[in-house]
Amino acid sequence: MRQVFPVVVVVAVIVALWYLACVPMNIHTALTDAERAGVAVTPEGAAVRRDMSAIGLALANPGQWGDTLAQDKPRLPAPHQVVAELWDTTVEKKVTSKRSLIYHGWVTLSATLLGFAIGTVAGIVLAVGIVHSRAMDMSVMPWAIASQTIPILAIAPMIIVVLNSVGVQGLVPKAIISAYLSFFPVVVGMVKGLRSPDAMQFDLLRTYSASRGETFWKLRLPASVPYLFASLKVGIAASLVGAIVGELPTGAVRGLGARLLTGSYYGQTIQIWSALFATAILAAILVALIAGMERATLRRMGLGR
Amino acid sequence: MTLVAAALVLWALLWLLNVRLANGSASGTRAVQLGVPLIFGLTLLVMWELIVRGLNVPGVILPAPTEIVARISRETPTLWADFRQTFLKGALSGYAIGCTAAFLTAILIDRSDFLRRGLLPVGSFVAALPIVGTAPILVMWYGFDWQSKAAVVVLMVFFPMLVNIVAGLSETTQMQRDQMKTWAASYWQGFWKLRLPAAMPFIFNGLKISSTLALIGAIVAEFFGSPIVGMGFRISTSVGQLALDMVWAEIVVAALAGSAFYGIVALIERWVTFWHPSQRR
Numbered sequence: 001m002r003q004v005f006p007v008v009v010v011v012a013v014i015v016a017l018w019y020l021a022c023v024p025m026n027i028h029t030a031l032t033d034a035e036r037a038g039v040a041v042t043p044e045g046a047a048v049r050r051d052m053s054a055i056g057l058a059l060a061n062p063g064q065w066g067d068t069l070a071q072d073k074p075r076l077p078a079p080h081q082v083v084a085e086l087w088d089t090t091v092e093k094k095v096t097s098k099r100s101l102i103y104h105g106w107v108t109l110s111a112t113l114l115g116f117a118i119g120t121v122a123g124i125v126l127a128v129g130i131v132h133s134r135a136m137d138m139s140v141m142p143w144a145i146a147s148q149t150i151p152i153l154a155i156a157p158m159i160i161v162v163l164n165s166v167g168v169q170g171l172v173p174k175a176i177i178s179a180y181l182s183f184f185p186v187v188v189g190m191v192k193g194l195r196s197p198d199a200m201q202f203d204l205l206r207t208y209s210a211s212r213g214e215t216f217w218k219l220r221l222p223a224s225v226p227y228l229f230a231s232l233k234v235g236i237a238a239s240l241v242g243a244i245v246g247e248l249p250t251g252a253v254r255g256l257g258a259r260l261l262t263g264s265y266y267g268q269t270i271q272i273w274s275a276l277f278a279t280a281i282l283a284a285i286l287v288a289l290i291a292g293m294e295r296a297t298l299r300r301m302g303l304g305r
Numbered sequence: 306m307t308l309v310a311a312a313l314v315l316w317a318l319l320w321l322l323n324v325r326l327a328n329g330s331a332s333g334t335r336a337v338q339l340g341v342p343l344i345f346g347l348t349l350l351v352m353w354e355l356i357v358r359g360l361n362v363p364g365v366i367l368p369a370p371t372e373i374v375a376r377i378s379r380e381t382p383t384l385w386a387d388f389r390q391t392f393l394k395g396a397l398s399g400y401a402i403g404c405t406a407a408f409l410t411a412i413l414i415d416r417s418d419f420l421r422r423g424l425l426p427v428g429s430f431v432a433a434l435p436i437v438g439t440a441p442i443l444v445m446w447y448g449f450d451w452q453s454k455a456a457v458v459v460l461m462v463f464f465p466m467l468v469n470i471v472a473g474l475s476e477t478t479q480m481q482r483d484q485m486k487t488w489a490a491s492y493w494q495g496f497w498k499l500r501l502p503a504a505m506p507f508i509f510n511g512l513k514i515s516s517t518l519a520l521i522g523a524i525v526a527e528f529f530g531s532p533i534v535g536m537g538f539r540i541s542t543s544v545g546q547l548a549l550d551m552v553w554a555e556i557v558v559a560a561l562a563g564s565a566f567y568g569i570v571a572l573i574e575r576w577v578t579f580w581h582p583s584q585r586r
Contacts, residue, residue, distance in 0.1 A: 006420075006423030007426050009419075010423035010427055075446065134327040134328055135323045135324040135327040138323070138326075138337075138342065139323050139327075139344070142342040146564055148517065149516070149568075150563045150564065152521075154524050154537070155556055158544055158552045158553075161544045165366060165547075233433075244438060248525075248528050248529075264441030264442075264445065269442070269445070273442070275438070280435070280438075284430065284434070287433050
């Protein structure tokens, strides 16, 4: 209870601030609509109001506050509108419907998971190579580290279009971007992990006359597991971002990124916000899943707290 | 075909050279440590060039490095204008605002235990979310120009910074804090003389992570709408025109800007936290 109470208070404050912010954000359109419907507002005339501050307008027209929370295309949708849209597009719609967020979420999720799997496996393989070959370590490692400072996402549109022009479409290009983004965190984390046993432990295995393979399976790999999970958590979040950004440039019609894009084209703010919350929920679930796996694995290995 | 064969032979030769260098007696020297990755990078570039020319790969799929360099030298004014719009205006201003805001919030959190227990879990939760997704909303609110990009960057850097600064501020031991108390140090004296310096490694870790995020945020936000200048705008329109050499040119600029930004932050870190074990040589 001591843990949860402050979090609940902070979240409640955020929601309250959000409701408060809705009033000035949406007051201009609310007043225009009200005037059209024949309600007296102060001051009259949209042209007069255009240059007035939103907060001043909101204070002058307390009667219209309710309207600011129930618009079709608000500048800032109220929390209950977003929740209603989320409910409507996940539970009420059929899963196969083009308007179902579960359908769009699945499109993005499948690309994310495929890319994440490819990136993780490739990253682990490269890390094993780096740890065992000095030449590879010295050649590749500086580039792997330097590449993390590069805005890799900038390449996303090009990958999509190039693969499209050679005939690869749909899931795979997005998965490649996801794989690319989750690849480097895994490489760097795994290299660190595979090197984490100290000299004493390596010496002990030497006294047992263990071969390189045995050292790898019995010492290096188990020692690297905590590091692997730490980078997996970074990697899966990066994969999701990669899949979403991968959906932007081609004007894709399916996926959460496409929902964001079409929402911004047509000014469907509620759709954008609900897609945004869907990505947030998806990311939270994925990270929580990995964290759960981490806890279970580490406990089995006797490393858990 | 001969060019492709030449590329493969070259690969084998230079790889052998690298293996010799890495396992040779001189492998510990600084020259070799710098040389090996450089040779590797150069090998990749030359192979790229030879294979693209050897197999006649069309420029709309993969342009050769020399074409990209030619494009960079031809379009320098455009690239500079894009760099100014996206990096200097969008990314840097957002970075500065976001980091400052995170710093002030961190001090607030630090002063109140209730806020720490309430805001920190929310903060680390938000730090793991795909915040780039807020770009369409912020573009709608702040218009197409750099202000909306700066706003995206502020959101992107705020939470990683916040989590890192708060973690850093709790880095001192009870013993050290008690020592400050016995000297009757006020909160701010303890803050400036003990806890802020101790937090510096964490703060710089956050600053380095954020430097990459800032550039990504500024570029991706431009995919949702921008004036007719900017790196993200140029990338998305050039992709549409299949001018891939221009796309690559922008990517080179973005990569250089990103690593330079990171490098500068890392240099300042070395200067500020010279006392930390990770900086000793």
